[in-house]
Amino acid sequence: MTEVVTFEEIDCDNGNKIATVTLNSPRSLNALSGEMIDLLYPQLQLWxxxxxxxxxxxxGQGDKAFCGGGDIVNLYKAMKGSEQKQNPERYSDGVEEYFTKEYQLDYLIHTFTKPFIVWGNGIVMGGGLGLMVGGSHRVVTENSRIAMPEISIGLYPDVGGSYFLNKMPENCGLFLGLTGASxxxxxxxxxxxxxxxxxxDNKQSFIKQLTQIDWEKSSEHNQNSISTLLANLENASSSKLPESKLSEHKALISQVTSFDNLNDIVNSILAVNCEDKWFNRAQGSLKHGSALSATIAYQQIQLGKSLALAxxxxxxxxxxxKSGQFGEFCEGVRALLIDKDNAPKWHFDSINSVDQKTINWFFESKWSNDNHPLFGRYRTLVHQSYVHEKAYEFINNLI
Incomplete structure (x- = not known):
């Protein structure tokens, strides 16, 4: 049986090694499965x-995708299995286990103590972006197609989206989180x-040049050496860099996201009359996506502004x-990937119809301060009880 992740240690000229990791499931666009995570996490810790x-x-294996997202088909099976057991809360241990492991892996990459290079060629979506965004050297190519399209499946931009969407200029993060634009x-x-x-086509040359670097014990020196190498390769590739739609529309994006409530922002985005196909697709995803997902995304981004990564x-x-428990996520996956009828039956037909009780429930912590599954050995300045206190303060003053 072929390994879903392959590992290799490549010898360098001065006796050190470059560790390579390949997501090896090209038929599924290298979607991040639980088995992949179970292999990746301990190996990265060891290295x-x-x-x-x-x-x-x-x-990622092949030329089509780095990683096309999380393993949402198996998550769907876990959610349906919980339904079939007539669980009154429709709660799935499998959903909690998968996301816990995925976020632990993402956090490890964000905090890795050695240079971590990610070659983001081809499709990079959802969980794939979670792997890429934490790298110290994140490389994109002429084939890169990146998106957080969770609004179309009844989820929200996770894998650290609360953090990295807030690092974008001109409200781009909010726009991308709401529209899932590619x-x-x-x-x-x-x-x-x-x-x-x-x-x-420069990937193999880049890897070879990595082996020729005069590596030292200093992480800073090694980081700078990789940066210099990539900067030189970028200069040689610059003529093939595509035009940026985000940059082209930065004034428009800033304008439509400038309101202080979600309803006005959504209405403003949908009201734009333009002939740009990229912007029109973004409008379509927002219009036909889950109103609940949009509401959660808006609030998580607002809250994420004051939160540490952990x-x-x-x-x-x-x-x-809770998304796995509520049913919106399950319905979105069914419509898009299982039955493929592209006709999800969302719980709410508009932003205004999303009730406050439901939103309060989503942001109410399932765990106490001392038994949260994530990062038990890490204590940040912002304590978890503060996270949810701020959530309630924000929600109760919304709209």
């Missing part, structure tokens, strides 16, 4: 401690999701588990 490993290189390499650089643009993941785990 972080291994003295002769100087950098990590993460890629972006290219230039867009990814513009909105701080990527660091370098290099054409895909606390964002804690908040998101609660939201994800």
């Amino acid at each position: 972080q401690k291994q003295c002769d490993i100087v950098a990590i290189f993460l890629q 972006i290219n390499a230039a867009d990814a650089k513009y909105c701080n999701l990527a660091d370098y643009f290099v054409t895909h 606390d964002c993941f804690r908040m998101e785990l609660n939201l994800s588990v």
Whole structure:
């Protein structure tokens, strides 16, 4: 049986090694399965401690996708299994287990102590973006197609979206979170999701040049050496960088997201009359997507502005588990990927119809302060009880 993740240690000229990781499920667009996570997490921990490993290189098998998202088909089966057991709360242990492990892996990449290079070629969506965004050197190519399309499946932009969507300029993060719009390499650089643009045919040359670096024990020195190498490759690739739609529409995006409530923002986005196909697709995704997902996304982004990364993941785990319990996520996956009728029966037909009781329930913590599954050994300045206190304060003053 073929391994869903392959690992290799490549010898460098000065006796050190580059560790390469390949997501190896191209038929599923290298979707991040639970089995992949179970292999990745301990191996990365091991390499972080291994003295002769100087950098990590993460890629997807094939030319079509780095990682097309999480393993939502198996999540759907877990949610349906919970239904069939006549669980009155429709709560699934499998959903909690998957998201807990996924967010632990994402957090490890964000906090990795050695250079962590991600080759984001092809499709990078959802869970794939969660893997990429935490890297120290995030590379996109002429083939990169990046999106957080969760509004179309009744979820919300997770995998740290509460944190990284707030790092984008001109309210781009809010726009992308609400519309699930697809972006290219230039867009990814513009909105701080990527660091370098290099054409895909330079990948093997780049890996070879990595082995020729004069590696030292200093992480800062090694980071700078990789940055210099990538900057040189980017200069040679610059003529193939596509035009950025986010940059082109930055004034419009800033204008339509400038309101202080979600209803006006959504109405403003949908009211724009333009002939740009990219913007029109974004409008379509918002119009036909889940109103509940949009409401959750808006509030998580507002809350994420004041939260540390670890606390964002804690908040998101609660939201994800409850998304698996509520039924909107299950229905969205059914319509898009299982029955493929593209006719989801959402719980709410508009932003205004999403009731406050439901939103309060989503942001009410499932766990007490001391038994949260995520990052038990990490204590940040923002305590979990504060997260949910701020959530209630925000929700109760909304709209």
